[in-house]
Amino acid sequence: MKDVSHRESFAFSARVLGALFYFSPDSEQAAPLVKALTAGEWVQDWPLPSETLQPVADTFASSSDEPLADAWQRLFIGPYALPAPPWGSVWLDRESVLFGDSTLALRQWMRENTIAFEMQQNEPEDHFGTLLLLAAWLAENGRESECDQLLAWHLLPWSTRFLSVFVDNAGHPFYTALGRLAQLTLADWRSGLLIPVAEKTLYR
Numbered sequence: 232m233k234d235v236s237h238r239e240s241f242a243f244s245a246r247v248l249g250a251l252f253y254f255s256p257d258s259e260q261a262a263p264l265v266k267a268l269t270a271g272e273w274v275q276d277w278p279l280p281s282e283t284l285q286p287v288a289d290t291f292a293s294s295s296d297e298p299l300a301d302a303w304q305r306l307f308i309g310p311y312a313l314p315a316p317p318w319g320s321v322w323l324d325r326e327s328v329l330f331g332d333s334t335l336a337l338r339q340w341m342r343e344n345t346i347a348f349e350m351q352q353n354e355p356e357d358h359f360g361t362l363l364l365l366a367a368w369l370a371e372n373g374r375e376s377e378c379d380q381l382l383a384w385h386l387l388p389w390s391t392r393f394l395s396v397f398v399d400n401a402g403h404p405f406y407t408a409l410g411r412l413a414q415l416t417l418a419d420w421r422s423g424l425l426i427p428v429a430e431k432t433l434y435r
Contacts, residue, residue: 238370240278241378244416245367251409252307252317253360256299265299269405279415287411293404302403314400315393319357322389322435329355333431337385344377359393362386379426387421388431396435 247264254261267273268291274284295302307317316322324331334355341348341356348356348365356362362385369378394417398410421428 238373238375241420242367242370243276244278245363245370248409248413248416249360249363249365249367251360252413253358253364255303256405265405268408277412277416279419283415284412287408287415290404290408290411293408295403295405297403299403299405302401302406306397306401306403306406315397317359317393317397318355319359319362319385319389320355322392322433323431325434327434333357333385333389340380340385344380346377357385359386359390379424382420383424383426383428387417387424387428389433390417392433392435 250260251264251268256262256265268288271288271292274281274288277284305311306313306315318329318334319337320329320331320334321327323333334357337357340346346365346369348361348368362381366378366381366386369375369381391414394410394414398407398414401407401410
């Protein structure tokens with residue numbers, strides 16, 4: 232992250248995406264973002280070319296018979312099997328379990344770098360939304376090297392596959408658009424990383 236403006240735009244996009252993937256759409260953290268994205272008031276503020284974002288904006292503005300809160304429940308909570316589980320270890324562990332070896336490796340890395348990140352409930356730290364919020368926090372606090380490591384070692388190795396499955400199975404225009412926006416944004420981050428993205432076997 233080469234300058235302040237780049238760091239700020241990275242943190243902004245990471246925080247918005249993280250909140251929308253982690254919090255319910257009617258929560259205080261996500262509701263204002265949902266309103267802005269569906270109204271199309273965000274394209275000029277997002278750190279990507281407007282012509283790239285316009286198809287995504289059009290999808291965000293599309294209507295659906297399924298209430299947005301119901302779609303979030305279906306995609307992130309259950310009770311049925313989630314079409315694209317948002318935890319890294321589900322994709323990286325041979326048994327596709329929560330709290331797998333990749334989660335333990337993330338915890339060890341966080342300890343080594345004195346990163347304390349309080350989870351709201353007893354769930355793995357490798358949730359896609361949580362990792363984006365952590366990346367934003369690291370950028371905002373001037374910890375660029377740790378932010379790059381988080382992306383290259385703990386998020387980008389599995390997020391491309393996760394987002395592809397998520398977009399294919401979202402079934403609601405808002406979350407289809409959110410997945411596409413995340414795909415475009417994380418691809419941009421990957422292209423600017425100064426360290427190589429770790430190659431890891433995916434099991435889903």
